[in-house]
Amino acid sequence: MKPYLYTQMAALETSHWWFVGRRRILTIVLSTFTDLPSQCNILEVGCGTGGNLGMLSQFGQVYALEPNEKALELADQKGNFDIRKGSLPNDIPFDIQTFDLIAALDILEHISEDFECLTTFRNLLRPNGWLLLTVPAFPFLWSTHDDDHHHKRRYNKANLQHIVQEAGFSQVMVTYFNTLLFPLAVSLRLINKTLHLKGFNGEVALPATLNTVLTGIFASERHVIKHCSLPVGLSLLLLAKKAS
Numbered sequence: 001m002k003p004y005l006y007t008q009m010a011a012l013e014t015s016h017w018w019f020v021g022r023r024r025i026l027t028i029v030l031s032t033f034t035d036l037p038s039q040c041n042i043l044e045v046g047c048g049t050g051g052n053l054g055m056l057s058q059f060g061q062v063y064a065l066e067p068n069e070k071a072l073e074l075a076d077q078k079g080n081f082d083i084r085k086g087s088l089p090n091d092i093p094f095d096i097q098t099f100d101l102i103a104a105l106d107i108l109e110h111i112s113e114d115f116e117c118l119t120t121f122r123n124l125l126r127p128n129g130w131l132l133l134t135v136p137a138f139p140f141l142w143s144t145h146d147d148d149h150h151h152k153r154r155y156n157k158a159n160l161q162h163i164v165q166e167a168g169f170s171q172v173m174v175t176y177f178n179t180l181l182f183p184l185a186v187s188l189r190l191i192n193k194t195l196h197l198k199g200f201n202g203e204v205a206l207p208a209t210l211n212t213v214l215t216g217i218f219a220s221e222r223h224v225i226k227h228c229s230l231p232v233g234l235s236l237l238l239l240a241k242k243a244s
Contacts, residue, residue: 023052
């Protein structure tokens with residue numbers, strides 16, 4: 001990502017509707033669908049400025065990997081976590097078969113070698129270990145947001161499932177999410193693209209009332225995802241288990 005975005009992210013991720021809503025959804029997914037041991041090791045790859053570390057620590061001992069020095073410095077301020085400098089897919093400062101859960105939250109889209117990353121995750125997981133992924137959805141939604149964040153691609157459900165299975169994982173659940181705001185977001189992005197406008201990427205502080213409303217809308221999807229997959233959305237969420 002562009003360097004200024006790390007400072008911006010650190011300032012927003014505690015309360016911004018998108019970060020808060022995603023954490024609530026991921027908490028429900030991990031609580032509902034996984035059988036993590038009580039004393040488990042968790043690795044977040046590409047932890048950024050550390051906004052997810054506290055949420056993940058509800059489920060076990062959290063470790064993290066981050067290539068950017070500025071992001072790592074900001075993440076170190078989030079608590080007593082073992083955060084190491086490294087990068088995907090090959091510069092990994094951890095031993096193989098160390099972790100019960102690996103979380104790669106909006107990471108794969110940044111890396112050219114996404115399949116190699118997935119095989120690296122498989123090697124780092126213990127037998128029956130879990131993989132939690134989120135990625136941006138639908139190539140037609142490409143915008144200046146993707147350019148600013150140095151994305152390589154956006155995914156659809158079929159190609160994400162395929163690459164994960166080819167890398168040696170058994171899919172447990174997959175769903176689109178950020179669905180309720182999908183029609184509005186699609187409309188705005190298509191208008192921006194048609195009129196060649198830079199557009200609004202949403203990563204700014206909002207008035208408190210609006211932020212609360214958007215948080216409630218986005219986070220409410222967790223109640224649906226517990227029971228069924230959502231058919232469209234701005235993002236994809238996939239939970240998989242290391243195949244035998």
